Amino acid sequence: MGDYVVVLEAPIIVRDVETSEDAINVAVSKVAKALNKEKLDFVRVEIGYSQCPVCGAHFESAFVIGSVGLVGMYLTIKVYNAQTIEHAERIAKAVIGKALKKVPLKVYEIRELTEEEEGDGLELEE
Secondary structure (H helix, E strand, O other): OEEEEEEEEEEEEEEOOOOHHHHHHHHHHHHHHHHHHOOOOOOEEEEOEEEOOOOOOEEEOEEEEOOEEEEEEEEEEEEEEEOOHHHHHHHHHHHHHHHOOOOOOEEEEEEEOOHHHOOOOEEOOO
16 A cells, blocks of 8 residues: 555636636636535645747746636645555546546646655545
């Protein structure tokens, strides 16, 4: 049994926004509300970053066309007592996917939990 930190990428679509900052604020609020509704306040929500293909600079993954925005977000969850890395991935997707219905979730990173990172998370009973 292992303990893992799973980071998932999620594209969040928001409507009626004018700027990328508005899109980010609405997306964070939308995701936080959905997670809190399912009592998943231990999931960390962060704005994703993209890299410019020309200059290589990093910028927040928020794009607005018309009044519709697309915001890339990272959702981080700690999974305890998973049998394998794949098991931790399935658990994270199932738990977060329950709150964010119809949002495609993709694994960005999975790593073993270190002693400094232990704390709030999802622990499965055997």
